[in-house]
Structures are given as structure tokens and as C-alpha cells.
Amino acid sequence: MTDALPTLITEDDLTARVAELADQIDEEYAGVEELVLVGVLKGSFIFLSDLTRRLTVPHRVEFIAVSSYGDRESEESGSVRLLMDVRHPLGGKHVLIVEDIVDSGHTLAYLVRLFQARHPVSLKTCSLLHKPDRTQTEVRLDYVGFTIPDVWVVGYGLDYAERHRTLPYVASLPEELR
Ligand code: PRP
Numbered sequence: 001m002t003d004a005l006p007t008l009i010t011e012d013d014l015t016a017r018v019a020e021l022a023d024q025i026d027e028e029y030a031g032v033e034e035l036v037l038v039g040v041l042k043g044s045f046i047f048l049s050d051l052t053r054r055l056t057v058p059h060r061v062e063f064i065a066v067s068s069y070g071d072r073e074s075e076e077s078g079s080v081r082l083l084m085d086v087r088h089p090l091g092g093k094h095v096l097i098v099e100d101i102v103d104s105g106h107t108l109a110y111l112v113r114l115f116q117a118r119h120p121v122s123l124k125t126c127s128l129l130h131k132p133d134r135t136q137t138e139v140r141l142d143y144v145g146f147t148i149p150d151v152w153v154v155g156y157g158l159d160y161a162e163r164h165r166t167l168p169y170v171a172s173l174p175e176e177l178r
Contacts, residue, residue, distance in 0.1 A: 005164070005171035008153060009146055014169065017145045018047070021126065022054030024143065029094065035059040036093045038086055038115075040066065040107065042165070043100035046157035047128045047145075051098065062086040066107055078106035078136070082114070095120040096142075099127040100157045105137035112139055129153065129170070146170075152178065 029035050035055075039048040041063050052061055065084035097111050108125055115123055126143035133150040152175075154160050155167030160178060164171070 005154065005167070005173060005177075007169050008148065008151070008172045009156075009170040011169045014145075014156060015050075018050045018128075019054055021143050021145060022051055025051075025096070025126070026055060026057050029057045032057060032094050034093070036062055036088075036090060036095050036120075037098050038062045038064055038090075038095060038111075039098045040064055040100075040111065041084070043157045043159070044098050044128075046166075047100050048098045051126075062088065064111070066110065068107060078104065078109070080107055080110035090115055090118045090120050093120050094122045095124070097123070097125045099125070101129040101131065101153070102127045102139070102141060102144075103131050103134045105135040105139045108141075109137040109139040128156070129158075 035057050037048065037052060037059055039045060039061060048061065052059065064086050067081050067083055069079045069081070095115055097108065097115070099108055102108050112123065112125065124142040125140060127141055128145040130141060130144045130147050131150055132147060152160065152173040153170050154164035154173050155170045157165055159165040160173050
């Protein structure tokens with residue numbers, strides 16, 4: 001059962017850290033007319049929904065869906081495919097990309113390149129989790145919730161083969177369960 005998975009980050013710690021990130025974002029975007037949060041589907045949807053409800057800066061939410069080519073070989077090549085674009089133009093906007101996790105960093109690097117070409121006023125990145133031991137790109141992380149070791153994590157939006165996404169905490173998934 002999913003509730004037997006070893007906890008890496010508790011629900012309380014997630015709640016507290018999301019509130020801190022929201023405070024930091026509120027402070028840094030104070031006075032901005034509108035911030036556009038772009039959630040990267042699917043993994044970010046729970047983090048984003050908690051973050052957005054803590055923010056007081058005027059903002060709206062967009063979603064984008066990408067997929068990395070699944071096997072190890074292409075993972076190394078960093079190929080990312082756009083499955084669904086945002087609905088409104090990002091030109092002239094303050095844009096914050098919201099991710100659940102930065103692993104190799106290829107997804108975020110791709111999105112930064114994609115969005116930069118659309119001439120936003122500003123473009124920043126926010127990820128709940130970061131695995132620095134796995135990251136192969138130079139992409140800048142402006143807001144990071146937790147730095148974690150190289151373990152497979154699930155819960156709070158993150159899945160393993162679509163399972164465990166809705167666990168309320170972040171758990172590590174032991175090898176025998178993969
Ligand atoms: C995960 C995660 C990030 C990406 C990070 O998405 O949500 O978008 O991988 O990996 P990277 O830093 O190595 O590029 P995934 O492809 O598992 O899809 P999902 O969010 O729909 O589960």
C-alpha cells in the first residue's frame with residue numbers, strides 16, 4: 001500500500017516550505033501588475049495549486065505539457081517534446097515556470113529556451129524539488145523548495161508509472177517497488 005512508503009518530506013514540511021516560497025515570491029514581485037505562473041503538467045499540479053492559493057501578488061495560471069523521450073539513451077540526449085502549449089501569449093509578461101522536480105534539468109532548460117524566445121518581461125523558475133547530483137544543465141533555479149539526494153521520489157504530484165501521485169507527502173520509492 002502507498003501509505004507504507006518511506007517518507008522523505010512530510011506534509012507539514014511541505015506546507016511550511018510552500019508558504020515560505022509564496023512569501024518570497026510575493027515579496028520579489030511586489031507591485032507587479034500580473035504574474036503568470038506556468039505549471040508543467042502533470043507533476044506540478046499539486047504543488048502549483050498549493051502555491052497559487054498562498055500567493056497574494058496578482059497572478060494567473062497557465063499550463064504546459066511536455067514529455068521527455070522515455071528511454072535512458074534519449075534521456076541523455078535531453079530531447080523534450082511539446083505536447084500542449086500555454087493558452088495565452090507570454091510576451092510582455094512576468095513569467096514564473098513552476099515544476100515539481102528538476103532532475104537532469106533538460107525539461108526546464110527546454111522551457112526556458114522556448115519562453116525566452118517569446119520575449120517575456122521577466123522569466124524565472126521555481127521547482128519544489130531539485131536533485132543536483134543528476135542535473136546536467138546550467139539552467140538557473142530561482143526558487144527551490146527542497147534539495148534532495150538521487151532517490152526515486154513519488155507523491156505530492158510525482159508519480160511512478162502514474163501511481164502514488166496523490167500521496168499527501170513526498171516518499172522515496174524503494175527499488176523493489178519499481
Ligand atoms: C518529470 C517532472 C519534470 C521532469 C524533470 O516529468 O515533472 O517535468 O520530469 O526531469 P528532467 O529535469 O530530467 O527533465 P515527467 O516526464 O515524469 O512527466 P509528468 O510530470 O507528467 O509525470
